[in-house]
Amino acid sequence: MIFNSLTFIVFLAAVHCIYALPLSWEKRKVHLWLSSYIFYAAWNPPFVVLLWISTCIDWFAGRKIAATDYRAKKRLFLLLSLATNLGLLGYFKYGGFLLETFTAILQNFGGEYQPPAPNIILPVGISFYTFQSLSYSLDIYRGKLQPWSKFHDFAFFVTFFPQLVAGPIVRAVDFLPQCLTPRRATPRQMGWGMALLLLGLFEKVILADTIMAPVADHVYGNSAVAGTVDAWSGVLAFSAQIFFDFSGYSLCAIGVAMTFGFVLPDNFRFPYAAVGFSDFWQRWHISLSTWLRDYLYISMGGNRKGELRTYINLMLTMLLGGLWHGAAWTYVVWGGLHGLYLAVERYLSTMVGDSAILKNSVVRLGLGLVTFFLVTITYVFFRARQFGDAFELLGAMFFWRPAELVEAGDTLQVFVVTAALLAGHGLLRNTSLEYVASKTPVVVRIAVVVAALLTLSLHTGGERAFIYFQF
Amino acid sequence: MLLAGCVFFSILGGWEIIWRYQGFSPSITDDWPIWSQIRRQANGDADAVALVGASRIMLGLDPRILQDEIGGSAHMLAIDGSNPLPVLAELGRDPDFIGSVICSIAPLWLAAEVDSSGDRTAKWLRKYGTQPLSSRLETRLALQVQAHLVFRNGGLAPEKLWRKWSQGRPVKPPYAPMRADRYRRADYSLVDLHSLRASRVERTRELHDKAVILQRQDFLQRVADIEHSVEQIQQRGGAVVFVRFPSCGAVRRIEEETVPRRRYWDVFADEISANTLHFADYAGLDTFDCMDGSHLNYDDAVRFTRNLAALLKQKKILTD
Numbered sequence: 006m007i008f009n010s011l012t013f014i015v016f017l018a019a020v021h022c023i024y025a026l027p028l029s030w031e032k033r034k035v036h037l038w039l040s041s042y043i044f045y046a047a048w049n050p051p052f053v054v055l056l057w058i059s060t061c062i063d064w065f066a067g068r069k070i071a072a073t074d075y076r077a078k079k080r081l082f083l084l085l086s087l088a089t090n091l092g093l094l095g096y097f098k099y100g101g102f103l104l105e106t107f108t109a110i111l112q113n114f115g116g117e118y119q120p121p122a123p124n125i126i127l128p129v130g131i132s133f134y135t136f137q138s139l140s141y142s143l144d145i146y147r148g149k150l151q152p153w154s155k156f157h158d159f160a161f162f163v164t165f166f167p168q169l170v171a172g173p174i175v176r177a178v179d180f181l182p183q184c185l186t187p188r189r190a191t192p193r194q195m196g197w198g199m200a201l202l203l204l205g206l207f208e209k210v211i212l213a214d215t216i217m218a219p220v221a222d223h224v225y226g227n228s229a230v231a232g233t234v235d236a237w238s239g240v241l242a243f244s245a246q247i248f249f250d251f252s253g254y255s256l257c258a259i260g261v262a263m264t265f266g267f268v269l270p271d272n273f274r275f276p277y278a279a280v281g282f283s284d285f286w287q288r289w290h291i292s293l294s295t296w297l298r299d300y301l302y303i304s305m306g307g308n309r310k311g312e313l314r315t316y317i318n319l320m321l322t323m324l325l326g327g328l329w330h331g332a333a334w335t336y337v338v339w340g341g342l343h344g345l346y347l348a349v350e351r352y353l354s355t356m357v358g359d360s361a362i363l364k365n366s367v368v369r370l371g372l373g374l375v376t377f378f379l380v381t382i383t384y385v386f387f388r389a390r391q392f393g394d395a396f397e398l399l400g401a402m403f404f405w406r407p408a409e410l411v412e413a414g415d416t417l418q419v420f421v422v423t424a425a426l427l428a429g430h431g432l433l434r435n436t437s438l439e440y441v442a443s444k445t446p447v448v449v450r451i452a453v454v455v456a457a458l459l460t461l462s463l464h465t466g467g468e469r470a471f472i473y474f475q476f
Numbered sequence: 477m478l479l480a481g482c483v484f485f486s487i488l489g490g491w492e493i494i495w496r497y498q499g500f501s502p503s504i505t506d507d508w509p510i511w512s513q514i515r516r517q518a519n520g521d522a523d524a525v526a527l528v529g530a531s532r533i534m535l536g537l538d539p540r541i542l543q544d545e546i547g548g549s550a551h552m553l554a555i556d557g558s559n560p561l562p563v564l565a566e567l568g569r570d571p572d573f574i575g576s577v578i579c580s581i582a583p584l585w586l587a588a589e590v591d592s593s594g595d596r597t598a599k600w601l602r603k604y605g606t607q608p609l610s611s612r613l614e615t616r617l618a619l620q621v622q623a624h625l626v627f628r629n630g631g632l633a634p635e636k637l638w639r640k641w642s643q644g645r646p647v648k649p650p651y652a653p654m655r656a657d658r659y660r661r662a663d664y665s666l667v668d669l670h671s672l673r674a675s676r677v678e679r680t681r682e683l684h685d686k687a688v689i690l691q692r693q694d695f696l697q698r699v700a701d702i703e704h705s706v707e708q709i710q711q712r713g714g715a716v717v718f719v720r721f722p723s724c725g726a727v728r729r730i731e732e733e734t735v736p737r738r739r740y741w742d743v744f745a746d747e748i749s750a751n752t753l754h755f756a757d758y759a760g761l762d763t764f765d766c767m768d769g770s771h772l773n774y775d776d777a778v779r780f781t782r783n784l785a786a787l788l789k790q791k792k793i794l795t796d
Contacts, residue, residue: 006610011617047610196477215635454480455487462488465505465633 006047008202008257009210016044017261024265030187034161037265041166045130052128055093060163062089063138067145067152067159079146086142090135098132100125102332130170132329136296138163141177143300150178158184167261171254173272173292180267188266197439200454201260204438207457208253210464216422217246220415225388228397232408236401238416241423243388244381248277248426251290271437277380277427278434280373282346285380297326319351320344330387335395339386346379370431377427488627495626499666503653504622505630506556508600509615512607514551514658519572522713523548525794526567529560529580532721535652535662535771537578538781545785546794548575552658558597559585561702564716566601568705576714576794580721583735586744587695588687623656652771661774664767676768677726684734695740699747706750716750717793719784722761727769751793758787 006013020040024033046053066086070079095103104120111118141159144150153159162180190198224231224239231239255272262269272292279285286294302322308315320341327340362368382399389395408416433441442450504510518524525548527533539550553563560579567573622628630636631650640647652662664672690698706716720741723731735741737754745752755761760783764776772780788794 006613010610010614011621012610012613015617047613048608050609199477451480451483454477455484458480458484459487459491460634462484463491463627463632463634465628465630 006044008254008261009206009214012047016040021264031157033187034184035157037166038157038161038164041161041164041169044166045164045169048129049126055097055128055131056134056164059090059093059135059138060160062086063142063163064156064159066142070142070145071152083142083146086139090139094131094135097125097127099328099332106334133172133174134163134169136293137168137174137176140174140296140300144176144178153177153181155184165262165267167258168269171251171258172290173255173258173270174296175269175292179270183267190264190266194263194266197442198260198263200442201256201263201438203260203454203457203461205253205256205258205260206461208249208256211460212422213246213249213253215464216418217242217249220411220419221246221388223410225390225394225398227410228389228394228401231398231401231410232406233401233404234408234416235410236398236406238411238419240381240385240398240402242419244277244377244384245419245423245426247384247387248273274437275430275434277377278373278430279376279380280369281376282343282350282379285376286343286347293326293329297322297329301325316348316351319347323347335386335389335392338392339383342383342386346383373431492625492627495629495632498647498649500626500629500632500649501653502623502626503629503631503650504619504656504658506654506658508596508603509607509611510619510658511553511555511600512604513612513615513619515553515604516612517549518551518553518567518575519570520574521549522574524573524575525550526573526575526577527552527554527580528563528567528577529554529721530558530582530585531556531660532582532723532771533578533580533719534658534660536721536777536780537580537784538659538661538777539657540659541778541781542785545782546788548794550657554580554658555597555600558595559590560597561585561590561698561705562597562601564702565705566604568708571712573709574712574714577709577716578794579716579718581718582721582723583731583737583740584684584687586698587689587735587740589690589694619656629653662767662771662777664773669767672768673725676770677730680727680730680770684730687734689735695743696747699744702744703748703750706748710749715794717788718744718748718750718752720752720754720756722755722764722766722772722780723770724764724766725769727766751791753784753787758783760784760787 006016020037023036023040026033028036042053042056045056063086066082066089069082073079073082101122108118108120141150141162145152153162158181159177161184162175162177165175165180168175221239221243224235225243228236228239252273259269259271270292272290274288274291276285276289279288302318305318305321306314307318310318321344323340323344324337325340327336327338327343330336330339357363363372382402385395385398385402386392389398411419445453518526525542525546527537527539527542527550531554534552534554534556539552542550553567554560555563560581564577564579567577626632629650631647637647649666651664651666652660654660709716737756741752741754745754753761755764761780764772764780767773767776
């Protein structure tokens with residue numbers, strides 16, 4: 006079930022009706038927990054079992070880790086949690102990829118091994134809920150969290166449907182305390198939650214799917230014949246599409262959770278206004294980047310083990326971050342390039358230090374544009390199906406070829422919307438959506454809501470899944 | 477939010493009224509999930525009649541009237557512009573399908589070499605087996621909405637309206653809107669019939685010129701393959717009837733030139749164990765003026781459906 010569907014509207018209305026009944030807080034939580042299973046089962050019912058496995062093992066491991074004083078025993082149970090979650094992820098997400106890579110290596114050395122196609126279906130959201138569930142046992146192991154006393158609260162935390170399939174990746178320390186006191190959305194929360202849901206749907210359905218996706222799909226699907234203007238149109242279109250798609254999902258998730266009185270963390274903070282890559286990753290998919298920082302980068306030693314190790318840790322974190330996105334070498338290269346940018350930025354910042362020139366607004370604007378430029382061209386590896394397509398497109402971007410693919414009107418549309426996106430991010434980079442809304446006159450807010458509702462209601466394009474569902 | 481909701485519903489209501497006043501009626505946007513839903517409804521019912529074919533049966537045979545006339549339930553599984561034989565083969569293979577089939581088969585689909593791998597039928601059949609539960613629910617809801625609200629008509633999407641208006645083209649109601657049962661109710665008074673006929677003839681000519689007609693041996697092999705599907709359906713208690721729907725004027729002449737009835741349809745009718753009905757052989761089916769040379773207007777479709785049902789009853793085909 007996806008947010009941009011009629012089924013979800015009916016589901017949400019039904020869940021809200023029951024949630025509004027005068028039931029005890031425990032019953033209302035159990036209702037949300039069980040409804041989340043229905044939400045997930047709408048894709049493929051048997052995969053609910055994987056959620057149960059992840060939930061039960063982490064619940065069990067968390068209790069055992071806290072119950073023992075022996076470090077070895079703690080490690081053993083942490084290993085159980087890691088092996089279960091990463092094992093599920095490894096099998097379902099990377100099984101086919103590993104087999105393919107192994108076969109290719111073998112064939113390179115003259116082997117004739119040709120295994121049958123693995124035919125493994127990727128369970129929706131597995132990358133998100135395994136990381137979320139893992140954070141619980143990792144935090145208990147690190148002594149940051151005590152095991153939670155109620156199983157249904159923990160299971161609810163793992164499965165809460167707004168963020169179950171594509172984040173934000175919520176931490177147990179942020180979510181579980183919200184289960185302690187009865188929650189009902191205040192009228193203000195309800196209104197703001199609905200507004201976020203609407204804005205998220207508008208970003209997804211209109212901006213990502215209707216305006217940007219057709220151009221991006223067309224160019225990436227025909228990279229061999231793309232001209233220079235086509236290539237830039239397609240690459241910029243994807244840059245905008247992925248932002249609108251994923252940020253749209255996150256807004257929907259945060260908004261829906263808020264209508265039940267729950268607060269989820271922000272996942273995006275105007276990322277295309279980032280000045281540098283460190284800034285970018287503090288604004289883009291924040292819940293994943295902080296997860297990787299806290300549980301991977303810092304676990305490997307972070308910046309505490311000397312300069313060289315810092316660079317290695319940075320690179321490894323970003324390579325694995327790339328691989329987290331998808332089981333293909335193109336994602337690894339995408340992650341690797343971001344690792345490289347972060348490493349270069351770190352090196353340059355140690356050289357330049359806290360120079361006054363970096364505070365000059367024109368210089369910052371220039372650095373922001375350079376950041377966006379590099380982020381955008383790096384997406385070529387993220388989106389292209391294979392390296393050949395990526396290099397074709399990069400070639401077309403930087404060596405003149407006459408345009409053949411994209412109509413002038415569509416190109417203009419992509420450039421205008423992307424420019425508006427950049428300008429919007431630039432203007433709002435130090436604010437929040439809530440602040441902007443609070444400063445907007447009521448009449449304008451009503452007009453925006455009505456316009457968004459009308460556009461979504463009249464739009465008749467088919468539903469398209471969110472890009473991050475495949476991760 | 478409440479005020480915004482009131483304004484929104486007022487504008488939306490006004491929008492709906494404007495387009496209804498302009499002559500628009502609700503129309504389904506056809507796609508594989510809708511086809512899949514109707515396909516599933518045909519399963520497990522011995523009285524089900526699957527209507528297989530392409531646009532001729534979609535515009536020419538009203539399932540509601542057919543149901544009223546012969547009983548049971550009729551399910552429109554035709555796919556516009558596509559070869560019907562893969563659908564027939566799928567029905568034959570599926571043990572859950574225990575009903576009967578009316579298959580409209582145009583001469584070209586019967587006698588020409590076809591590469592179906594890339595066409596819509598192949599794609600829809602592939603997706604039919606893997607439709608997730610959520611997509612099935614969504615299809616049911618979307619069908620209800622589209623079947624009742626004009627503004628959900630695909631041609632009235634804001635981006636399409638903008639394109640038409642910016643190009644100075646008028647926004648006209650579709651001449652063959654699709655109902656929720658996938659029947660397309662054609663009203664040719666809404667189109668420029670002269671140019672439509674000309675373009676139909678041109679398209680038919682192009683299609684027939686490109687087609688590679690099967691040699692006798694290959695044609696007989698195709699008939700044998702069709703017979704296999706027919707037998708599978710018959711073994712489960714169902715019946716199959718092939719109907720050659722009317723075509724007229726230049727379209728019919730092109731069809732006859734490329735795929736002569738004597739060499740193909742008649743041989744097919746002799747070889748196949750299923751019933752075959754050629755419109756030209758029955759007075760009740762031969763009196764129609766296909767508006768564009770290939771399809772029936774709704775009033776003719778109603779008469780054609782009734783006459784065909786009467787013929788089926790008379791010949792005791794599909795009815796006891």
